[in-house]
Amino acid sequence: MNGLNRSFKSPEFYRRAESYKLLPLRFMRFDGNRYFVSGMGGEYLFMERSKLEQVVQGKVSTTDPLYADLLASHLIADEDSDIYRELVAAKYRTRQSRLPDWTALHMFVTTLRCDHSCQYCQVSRVSEDRSSFDMTPEIASKAIGLMFKSPSPCIKVEFQGGESLLNFDLIRYVVSEVKTRNDGRKLEFVITTNLANLTDEMLDFAEEHRISFSTSLDGPETLHNKNRPRPGKNSHGKTEEGIRRIRTRLGSQAVSALMTTTVSSLEQPKQIVDEYVRLGFDSVFLRYISPYGFAVKSASKIGYETEKFIQFFKEGLAYILELNKQGIFFRETYTQIILQKILMPGASGYIDLQSPAGIGIGGIVYNYNGEVYASDEGRMLAEMGDKTFKLGTVDDRYEKLFLNSPLLAMIHESMVEGVPGCSDCAFQTYCGTDPVFHHRTQGDFIGHRPSSAFCHRNMEVIRHIITLLEDDKEVSTILKSWL
Numbered sequence: 480m481n482g483l484n485r486s487f488k489s490p491e492f493y494r495r496a497e498s499y500k501l502l503p504l505r506f507m508r509f510d511g512n513r514y515f516v517s518g519m520g521g522e523y524l525f526m527e528r529s530k531l532e533q534v535v536q537g538k539v540s541t542t543d544p545l546y547a548d549l550l551a552s553h554l555i556a557d558e559d560s561d562i563y564r565e566l567v568a569a570k571y572r573t574r575q576s577r578l579p580d581w582t583a584l585h586m587f588v589t590t591l592r593c594d595h596s597c598q599y600c601q602v603s604r605v606s607e608d609r610s611s612f613d614m615t616p617e618i619a620s621k622a623i624g625l626m627f628k629s630p631s632p633c634i635k636v637e638f639q640g641g642e643s644l645l646n647f648d649l650i651r652y653v654v655s656e657v658k659t660r661n662d663g664r665k666l667e668f669v670i671t672t673n674l675a676n677l678t679d680e681m682l683d684f685a686e687e688h689r690i691s692f693s694t695s696l697d698g699p700e701t702l703h704n705k706n707r708p709r710p711g712k713n714s715h716g717k718t719e720e721g722i723r724r725i726r727t728r729l730g731s732q733a734v735s736a737l738m739t740t741t742v743s744s745l746e747q748p749k750q751i752v753d754e755y756v757r758l759g760f761d762s763v764f765l766r767y768i769s770p771y772g773f774a775v776k777s778a779s780k781i782g783y784e785t786e787k788f789i790q791f792f793k794e795g796l797a798y799i800l801e802l803n804k805q806g807i808f809f810r811e812t813y814t815q816i817i818l819q820k821i822l823m824p825g826a827s828g829y830i831d832l833q834s835p836a837g838i839g840i841g842g843i844v845y846n847y848n849g850e851v852y853a854s855d856e857g858r859m860l861a862e863m864g865d866k867t868f869k870l871g872t873v874d875d876r877y878e879k880l881f882l883n884s885p886l887l888a889m890i891h892e893s894m895v896e897g898v899p900g901c902s903d904c905a906f907q908t909y910c911g912t913d914p915v916f917h918h919r920t921q922g923d924f925i926g927h928r929p930s931s932a933f934c935h936r937n938m939e940v941i942r943h944i945i946t947l948l949e950d951d952k953e954v955s956t957i958l959k960s961w962l
């Protein structure tokens with residue numbers, strides 16, 4: 480009996496000196512004796528371990544300056560008021576405000592044909608003359624019908640490939656059909672393309688219908704051409720020329736670019752940033768390579784460890800911050816997304832880092848053959864023979880695709896609030912979930928966080944960005960200017 484008593488602290492230890500309630504909070508050791516404590520609304524505080532113990536034991540005095548900080552950060556509530564709980568609930572609702580709108584992004588895979596043979600290509604492209612890999616107007620028409628069943632007041636139509644411009648007639652058809660059948664939604668059209676096949680006729684059409692372009696740019700010419708081979712070995716030149724022509728006709732904001740980090744990129748973060756600056760972009764997205772499609776088949780040639788990517792990311796970001804200090808306004812896009820989640824109250828529009836996951840409810844893919852996928856990565860996985868993320872076909876009813884398919888289980892199982900590891904993580908509000916990645920790399924939608932590359936990468940990136948925000952005033956000011 481005495482031995483049992485000795486394993487408990489005295490009642491005095493648990494007695495609360497002050498009357499406040501803890502609101503939902505999570506904490507983690509940040510560095511040394513510094514603890515990071517965050518609430519559901521996204522606010523955070525740093526404190527030493529002894530202070531954190533006082534907080535959770537209800538022993539912070541109302542005269543302690545920390546008390547006011549805890550209240551303002553919505554980590555505690557006065558015992559006699561419900562207002563703080565309601566405020567936290569309102570903030571959580573605001574962060575999830577995109578949910579009632581359901582799917583806004585609709586991706587049409589116009590063709591699997593492509594003139595490039597990129598090492599990391601995430602779809603199984605076929606040679607340019609195999610028109611049996613083109614989407615037909617009949618399939619597109621059914622996809623448009625499903626698209627207009629979405630409750631979203633804004634519809635973004637994105638044309639994907641292969642090389643989407645190789646089936647330009649279908650793009651013409653979809654744009655005209657969507658405009659004709661539009662029932663009052665705000666419409667946006669984007670063509671994802673390598674720009675090698677861009678013609679004046681296409682530019683005329685894009686100008687007439689206010690279509691923008693998204694292209695791939697991996698960095699300087701040698702690196703880009705190594706990653707993105709095509710006949711003539713001139714992918715970079717074609718992309719640069721296309722960017723220039725689009726800007727001349729449609730304005731500087733009509734074209735954006737994305738890069739993919741391969742093992743060849745890891746040594747060149749500055750050169751990649753410099754290339755984006757040289758070509759007149761005001762941001763770069765330092766993107767991790769996805770473990771799908773050809774990226775898997777040639778993983779030994781182009782893959783790398785997560786740790787190496789984190790080093791590359793930090794070097795690239797440090798260089799971008801240096802450019803800002805010299806007066807050049809230039810942003811890193813992933814940093815901007817995380818900053819928005821840390822510092823802003825609203826919902827993030829970036830569908831690859833959300834909870835619930837953006838699959839299906841953020842964006843949906845109509846494949847060239849009429850199959851419907853919950854995400855572009857799910858479609859890429861299907862090209863490798865795994866159709867887990869296929870929701871059905873364009874012949875199915877909307878209700879079946881969204882409510883009577885595996886989609887709800889995928890979303891439900893992968894919410895960070897319930898995922899082991901994420902449920903206790905102090906970065907949860909700034910992070911998200913990726914059921915396709917975890918299914919691919921770890922065998923289920925949830926995954927195992929201690930060995931997850933997704934978690935490792937986000938943990939390190941979020942930690943790094945918070946360190947920059949907290950520990951360097953000049954850098955903090957620059958980062959805030961990106962929002």
Ligand code: SF4
Binds near residue numbers: 900907908911935
């Ligand atoms: S994925 Fe990792 S960093 Fe993100 S919330 Fe989950 S545990 Fe935290």
